[in-house]
Amino acid sequence: MGPSEAADGQPRPGQRVLVAMSGGVDSSVAALLLTRAGLEAHGTTMKLFDAQQACLASDKGCCSARDIEDARQVCLDLGIPHYAFNFTRTFEREVIDRFCQGYLAGRTPNPCVDCNRYVKFEALQERRAQLGFDYLATGHYARRALNPRTGRFELRRGLDPDKDQSYVLFHLTQDNLRHMLFPLGDLTKADVRDLARQQGFGTAEKHESQDICFVPTGSYADFIERRTNAAFPPGPIVNRAGRVLGTHRGLPHYTVGQRKGIGVAAEAPLFVYEKRIADNALVVGFDEDAxxxxxxxxxxxxxxxxxxxxxxxxxxxxxxxxxxxxxxxxxxxxxxxxxxxxxxxxxxxxxxxxxxxxxxxxxxxxxxxxxxx
CATH class of the missing domain: 2.40.30.10 (Translation factors)
Structure with a gap:
């Protein structure tokens, strides 16, 4: 147990919390709840794109210039400080490059998990410690608790089954969790929007980002091709027995589990089972075969x-x-x-x-x- 940590692992009034604010309604309400709990909250938004890349982060994604301003306005409304930290190099290396390399290797990476892991919960935790804050808080729908029997901090599902985000946070270490807060874990999305409306936040009706922020339009394959200058040659579409069924457009255009857009007619729907880099083959099968x-x-x-x-x-x-x-x-x-x-x-x-x-x-x-x- 750290010197500033209560016996149950929960924060005490007056402790300092760095709140990761994306400019959306969830992190806005997280900051609100922390200030209401008597904690000294400071908001921070991560700058992930340099001037030349800023056009990539459209309003359909997260992390745009508008998002930074929305977060700053919420902090102004709450009367708390706001900082913008430049993590562009970290984001390029740990998120964009990993995404491209994963697809080129035939994998199906999840860049949002990598952003959580290497930016929000590694680089930002390091910044929290450097600045002397007790905790880092986010607007994720998850819960954190100290198990008195094991002495370990647990990551638990958010109470709203439709919004639970514990899956994307599985990488959190005990040290991460010791210094983490998830103020929205016991709330539903409807609860969060109601609180934002009551507070008069401009983010109350803001839509959630659905796209990968650096690929807001177009296909993943097109983005990777432009960024890496890699060629995606066509190759055979085969079933699991090795029979050739057709020709694919390049493996990065497909994902494992995909059903639509394979381009092969069959008596029943086909699903992508494997992207085989060794011979540039797309392996498909019927539901029971995939x-x-x-x-x-x-x-x-x-x-x-x-x-x-x-x-x-x-x-x-x-x-x-x-x-x-x-x-x-x-x-x-x-x-x-x-x-x-x-x-x-x-x-x-x-x-x-x-x-x-x-x-x-x-x-x-x-x-x-x-x-x-």
């Missing part, structure tokens, strides 16, 4: 427990919108997991993330390396 039963997960992070001493029956999500499903999770070494599902699953895409839960608590999670069967 599912997997076991996956290998690397770069595992353990949250509720320090490790898995034996295989555990848990609930697992392999993509954000999925309902968690029963699986047996086994730890193979320090950072590798094997996950065996009770029922075959579709769209277990290398580069995406598998997150295991016990009840509401995140037990562990990591990056899907490959499908085993």
């Amino acid at each position: 599912r997997c039963t076991s996956i290998l997960v690397r770069e595992a992070n353990f949250v509720a427990l320090p490790c898995l001493e034996q295989p555990m029956g848990l609930e697992v999500k392999t993509h954000y919108r999925q309902t968690a499903v029963p699986a047996l999770v086994s730890q193979l070494n320090a950072d590798t997991l094997r996950i065996d599902f009770e029922q075959p699953q579709r769209a277990c895409a290398p580069g995406q993330f598998a997150v295991a839960y016990q009840g509401d608590a995140v037990v562990c999670g990591g990056t899907i390396e490959r499908v085993l069967s």
Whole structure:
């Protein structure tokens, strides 16, 4: 327990909190609730694009110049300081470059998770410590609690099942969680908008960003091609038995689990099962053929427990919108997991993330390396 930490791990009035503010309604209300709780809140917005790239962040995404001004106005309304921190180099290296490299390697990366991991919860936590703040707070719909039995901080699902964001936060370490606050974890989105309206925030009716901020229009493949000058040659579309069914437009134009736009006529819908870089083949199959039963997960992070001493029956999500499903999770070494599902699953895409839960608590999670069967 740190010197400024209460016995239950919760903040005390007067402690200093750096609030990550995107310019949206969620982070606006997070700042509001922290000030109402008697904490000394300071808002901060990350500058992620230089002048030449600023056009990439349209109003459909997040992190635009308008978003910075919206966050600044909310802080002005609340009477708290606001800072803009320049993380353009970190964002390019850890988010945009990882995104491009992942697709070129046949993976399906999630840049929003990488932004959380390497920018908000690494670079911004480092800045928090440098400036002497006790906590970093965000507008994520998740909960944090100290388990008195294990002595570990737990990351738990947000109470609103439609907005729960614990899946994208599986990478948080114990030190991260010790210094994290999620003020919206017990609220619904409707609650948050009502609070923003009551406070008169200009962000109260602001739409949520749906696009990747650096690819607000057009396809991922077009963006990667322009940025890397890589060529995406066409290649064979094959079924899992190796029979050629057609020709694809270049592997980065497809994602594992995709159904529409494959370009092959069949008696039943086809799904993308694999993007095989070795021979530039797009592997497809019917629904029952495009599912997997076991996956290998690397770069595992353990949250509720320090490790898995034996295989555990848990609930697992392999993509954000999925309902968690029963699986047996086994730890193979320090950072590798094997996950065996009770029922075959579709769209277990290398580069995406598998997150295991016990009840509401995140037990562990990591990056899907490959499908085993």
